[in-house]
Each structure stands twice: as structure tokens, then as C-alpha cells.
Amino acid sequence: MSIVLAMNLNSKHFLSTSQLSPDEIESIFDRARLFKEEFTKRGRFNHLVTGDGIDQKVLVAAFFEPSTRTRLSFQLAAYRIGIKATTFDNLAISSVSKGESLADTMRNIAAMGPDVLCVRYGASDELDEAISELECPVINAGSGAREHPSQALLDAFTILENRGSLDQQRVVIVGDVLHSRVANSNLTLLMQMGAEVAYCAPPEFAPKDGRWKSVQRFDDLEEALRWATVCMGLRIQKERHTSKGIGLSMAEYRERYRIGTSQLEHLQKDGLLLHPGPVIRGIEISSAVLRDPRNKILDQVSNGVFIRAALLTAMLGLEVNKQ
Amino acid sequence: MSIVLAMNLNSKHFLSTSQLSPDEIESIFDRARLFKEEFTKRGRFNHLVTGDGIDQKVLVAAFFEPSTRTRLSFQLAAYRIGIKATTFDNLAISSVSKGESLADTMRNIAAMGPDVLCVRYGASDELDEAISELECPVINAGSGAREHPSQALLDAFTILENRGSLDQQRVVIVGDVLHSRVANSNLTLLMQMGAEVAYCAPPEFAPKDGRWKSVQRFDDLEEALRWATVCMGLRIQKERHTSKGIGLSMAEYRERYRIGTSQLEHLQKDGLLLHPGPVIRGIEISSAVLRDPRNKILDQVSNGVFIRAALLTAMLGLEVNKQ
């Protein structure tokens, strides 16, 4: 029996969670769930995926910014569905050192004919324009402070898996929301799926983008945790802070917004703690909290491979068959 | 029907375009053309390539100098013919930091038994000697300022594709000819195939090697473009200039040798503009010119994968069959 993916992602770019309808999101989750079940049982799931010349297809993951986890996740997702992959990290450094524009580097890589291209890049109009004109399908693996759609998909998948539904979940995003592409992609996706979203951050970290206007802000972490069914920590994006800093010290931030054991007592017993990683222990989350059973951070990492595998099958127009 | 490759590259090194006879060059072009046609139609061409245990063969691309485009091109070429590949960038840094000679690093990599080894390296007698003694076939992916033979093959292939023949083409190479391995490899190959070659550069960039003695030098870019059917820009190889500089400023160079819209008006309507990349926009070529239909720079990049795929099949003694 073949699971039909409602969305026609084949040969289109996937740049934002706002592109996805609820049906399309469900289709990706269906594939990811099937992959996970089969992987748990048999240690692989490539036998469920079919398509002409599948074993000769190639993912090129071109990361202009540094990445270990997302880059490896895409590479393993490619391997697990049975296609080839190669990845480049920190491409911006080599581009700039050779005097080539980032957009030209991207055009060159695309000209070599990858079957699917996965890019992480500092958002700019020039790059946006270059990407929109590329012939091969492109997956956004993180664009500046704007979007990280595959992360939002795996976050939502992990919530669904542990809470049974997304509808009517109350998700509070804690921390540096202003500089977080993860928060943006999650907001769109979670609201699309019927969840309520709020955030908890000092005013210095409040997002300025219009779509956040009607989103509730908690100033007090414990109050936020009492409200929430899911607490999603964020990484402090120091590399995106201006040289003047953010107007509050790390010690102040930590004092008021670090998720520690005593804070987590205010989260319901079957609530969830998520974080996109890397976690800076002691600042964002205390080490003790990482041993709490509600912590599903490593589950998110595991689910990332299944979600990205599902995405790749959709982008490449591959069939997925339930056996 | 099997296309027989006249050259017996199998188990020999490929280090210079001067090794190739016109028949051998044509054979490589035949394979590359077949690969490109099939890729355009079906998105792959590995089904045309056969050989014992082909899917277990491994290319190791050991780049002692930095490279993104050539390294990825060889890797994709390997994937596309159905073999495995792994690449190392910037190996010179790790060799030197560990106190190992570059030649020893190369001998160690070769001792691990790759089926074919592709190397980019700063030319030296010690490395030349080490390479000549390696048992596995070696492809030169750029040796200092001396040779870049696979680049010359893809350049000539792109000319042939767009101009119908190489014979009697007039190719003018513009820019830093003195420090260009691409220019050297092209000179030999193009003359071998019956093309006329000239160059256009300030005296400071005039090559000193003997084989350039009888090659016409244009001082004036517009005059050169009126003469040419093909204009090949070059990258300014700042990393090979001495600390004293080259005796002329970038502003002077740009004023007289940058290929801009008004200069390109002097090139015939069905002429070609090529460049091995990366392009430093504004210095070597203006952005406007990159939108000219005579610009085939991204076609060169695409063709690079087919040319290198053809080379790899030859080096590995694989059969290529027309279906």
C-alpha cells in the first residue's frame, strides 16, 4: 500500500513553513512516522522508498554557515532513503576569500546538477534572488534569523508524538526569540496546526516582525511554564547580537530565564521540554533539567533524520510504500 | 553499441594536456557528450557505464590547496558514473601542522589503495617525484601555476559545443596569464585541436614559459575581442603574486582589461565568453556582461561534471555503452 503525499513538493523549493498546508504537513509526518517505525524494527527503511534511478540521485548540502548537527542530519536522511550525498560546511569563508559572491558560489554548485540542494545561508536579497532562479529543488536548512523549516517540522513531529496532537497544545518559546529562525518557522507551523503559541523573553529579545504582534509575551518564566503544555528553549544567538550587546547581561538573563529544576516544577507532569540545540548548559537550561523525563531534546535529534528523509522523498518525487 | 575510447589512460597518470593526442581528446569528448545527452533526458547516465565491481571503486580527491568547485565537480562525476568518492580539502595545512612532508602525506593516502587519486597541489620537484612513483592512477586537478588539464578539456568541450568545431577558432585568453595553470593547459590543448590562441594582458602578466613565445599578445582588449571568436577571462591569481605586487594597480588593470559591456560589443555576435571561475565581479568581468547570451560560464561548470566523468571512466578502464 502506497502512502500518497498530498503535497506536490517535487521540483519546487522548500524555503518556509508558511508554504505548507495542514494536509501537506500531515503527509510529511505520515512518511516520517512510517520511517521511524520501520527503522526501529529493522534498522533501515530505504526498502520502502522507490523511484527511477533512486540510488544514483545526489543531495548536495551547501552550508555557507557552520553546522554539524543539521548537516549530518540531512546527510544521514539522504543515506537512509538510499540516495548519495555530499556536504560542504562554512562555504562563505572560501567564497569570500576567493572574491566570489555567495550568490555566484550557489549558482556554480547548482550548475553541477545536484538532484536536490540543501542550503544554509545568511539571508540577503541577492541570495534569495539567486535561489529563486535555480532549477534544482532547494531546501532551506536555515536562513539567517528568518526560517529553519525542517527544524520546525521535527519540533512539531516530536510534540505530536509525545502529546498525541498539535491541536490546542500551548507552546511557550523561551529565550532569544528576536534572533531565532527556529521560533519564526515554528510560529507559522504550530498556528497552522491549531496550537497556541506564546513566548517568554525579556523585552530585549522580543521579536519585531509583524506576525509576532498578536502573540502573547510572558515576562515571568514560571507563569509561562504554568500556562504551557510544551516549553521550547532557544539558543542564545550571540553571533547575531550587535557589538553593543543586547542591553542585558548573561547573568541577568540566566537569573530570570534559565530553565532549571525549580522552574520546571511549574510545567505540567506530562509536559514537554524541547530545544533545537546546541544547548549551552547553565545559561539556557540547567544540566539537572536535561535528565528530566519531560526532556525530549535527543528525541528531536533522532526525529530530525526521519523528517528530513520524508522531506527529501517529497522533493525528489519518490514513492513511499507501506509494506 | 560500445564507444571505444582510443586512449589507454587506464592505470596511467593524467597530469597534462600535452599527454593527449587529438584522437584521445575526441574520445573523451564523445563520452562526455553522450553523458550529457543522457543526463538531460533521464537525469542520470551511470547505466551506460560498466565494469567489474564498478560500484565498489573509490575516488579519493586529495586537495592540498583549497577548492570548492573542482573538488565537488570530481565528486559528482564519480557519483554520476556510479563509483564512491571522498574528498579532502586544504590538506597542506594539516600536513604541515603535523610536521609531515606533503609528499609523505600523498604517499600515505595512495597506500590506502584508492582506485583513482585526484590531487591538487603546489608544484614541486618532490611532489612530482612522489606522484610519478604512485601505483594508483593519478589525475592532476591543478598543479600550482603549471597545469589544470581537466579544466582545459571542459573549456574546449564548451567551445566545441557552442561553435561546432575547435579547428580555426580564435581564442583570446585575457588577464593574469603569467600565473594561470588554466592558460597553460588550454594553450597546448587548443593548438593540438587546430585552434589559434592569443592572449591579451599587460606586459606584467605576460607568461615567461617558452611555449608562449610564438603566441600573439594583444595589448588592447577591444582589438583582441575584434580578432577573437572566443574570449576566455582568467582569475587574477593574487595568491601567486609576490609581496611586491605585480607592478600595476588593480584600478589600472580594471581600467584596461576588465571585460565590460562596451568591450564585449567588439566580440562577434555568436562569439563566446568563458571564465574558469571563480569570477571576481567588477575587476575581471562586469556584472552586466554576465547576463550576455554569449556568456557560457555556468555551462562550463555543468560540462565539467561530464568531462570529469568521462576522464574517470577512462582512468578506471570502464566501458561506456551507447544504448
Next chain:
Amino acid sequence: MSIVLAMNLNSKHFLSTSQLSPDEIESIFDRARLFKEEFTKRGRFNHLVTGDGIDQKVLVAAFFEPSTRTRLSFQLAAYRIGIKATTFDNLAISSVSKGESLADTMRNIAAMGPDVLCVRYGASDELDEAISELECPVINAGSGAREHPSQALLDAFTILENRGSLDQQRVVIVGDVLHSRVANSNLTLLMQMGAEVAYCAPPEFAPKDGRWKSVQRFDDLEEALRWATVCMGLRIQKERHTSKGIGLSMAEYRERYRIGTSQLEHLQKDGLLLHPGPVIRGIEISSAVLRDPRNKILDQVSNGVFIRAALLTAMLGLEVNKQ
């Protein structure tokens, strides 16, 4: 006919040569020998290895410290047995720059579900604990100054291959024994297999670990070479020396412990010279000695791929069949 591997390495970590019984060591050597014979004859040996879904299994080699040779060796070993592989170099730099602990980086990589994980890392209690809790099988590819078990296996295999047996060989380890993980792993393995081990080093390089207490130290290199059947040089591990240095100058060290032509005259005619690499010519070993027929350093490198291929088949529970 199937060669049965006595050891049940499947789904267990392989962190130290002290884990291995003589029978288990012999089993790994049997597989490696078979792989080498087949590779010499047919250029591949993957056809001897079988297992459910073998071509979809993935090795992730996560090197927190820099490595070219060991990393490539594991990758080629994976390719040669027919599984997939991806490697990360210098991971410690990216972990630290993002504020993530090395143990968390390792947990994240393991959470993505590699079939086997190969790690090189600076030894620490935190990492040891993290590794012990990982679900996927882990191979130690070098842990600080403590262990490098796959290197010791390939060293012993090379001795066995050239000397016919390990039993009653006299192996002298020359140089920076104090900081050498290779020396530690070799000591355990060689004694386990019946060889006599001694070392030759200035007192500053004498190991402090208890297991070296009863090991004979030679102060004089020529005397040591007269005693030995096998001379194993070591790399000077400058990166592990304290800022105060080691109490002797490189000139002094070189004067007394460099293995040169005149020193090697004291080694028996059919003795062996080994070194784990990279060799710092002129300090540890003279260039002239590298041309001596007793030098098997590049053989060690070649054998490394077969030994690691054997290890991987054992870790993954794959069958190896003699045809």
C-alpha cells in the same frame, strides 16, 4: 566456507586492546588477511561480506581532534566492505565555538542513529561516561594519550605478516612513549600475543602508567636495536607537551634517539622498522632509513584499511565468507 569470528563484538564498544582475547585478535587478523588477499587479486573484497541491508548501513566517524590518515582509513574500510560512511574532522572546534559540551555533541551525533560510530577524542571522564551510555557500537579511533586500538591491531598484523609470528618477537618502542596512545595499545596487545616489549627513550619520555613498570627501558638506541626484532618509532607528540617543554631539546633528542642509517645497522637483517605516522623526517627517522627494505611504514598504512574493515564487519555483525 564462512570464517567464524570468535569474538562477539556486535553491538559492543571497542575502546581498548585490553578487551581482546588472543582468539579474538586472531579472528580479526584472519578476516584482514582474507580481505588483503582478495583485494590484491581482484581489487575489492566486498563480495565476501554479507548481512541484511548491508549497503544501507552507515559509519559516522566523528573526530574531535584533527586526523587525515586514520579518518580516511576508516572511511575507505567502510567503503570497501560495502557500507556508507561520513566523517567529521576537528569537531571540538565547532562544539566549543557554539558553547556545547563535547559530550553533548557526541550524544547528538549518536542520536541520529549511525550503525557504528567511530570517535577520536581527548580523553575525559565526561566523554568516557557519555560514550559508555551510547546505544550504537563505538570504535575508539584514538583517545588522548591513552589508547589507539585499531593502530595496535594493524601494527601487530604487519609484524605477523613480515615475521611469521608475534610470539617471541622482541619489539622496542622508540621515542615519546609517555604521550603515546599507540604505545599503550601496543603494549597490551603485543604482550597478550606472546611478544616481548621494551622501550627506548630518555627518562623524560618514560611512561608513568603502572602497566609499564615491569617493561625494560633502554637508554641507548643502538643497544636497543641489537636486542630487537622489530623497531617501532613514535611521533613526538608536541601538542601534548606542556608549555615548559619536556626537559630536553629537540637537538638533544635527535642526537640520541633519531633512527638513522648508522643506528639501523644494529637491527638484524630481517628486522622491521615501523612507525604509526606521520613521520617527522630528520627528527624521529632519517630520510635515508625510509628507503631501507626493513621499513614497512607504508605497509602499515595499507594494512590499516584491511584491519579496520575486519573490525567494522565484527562490530556490525556481518558475515565474512571465504569463496
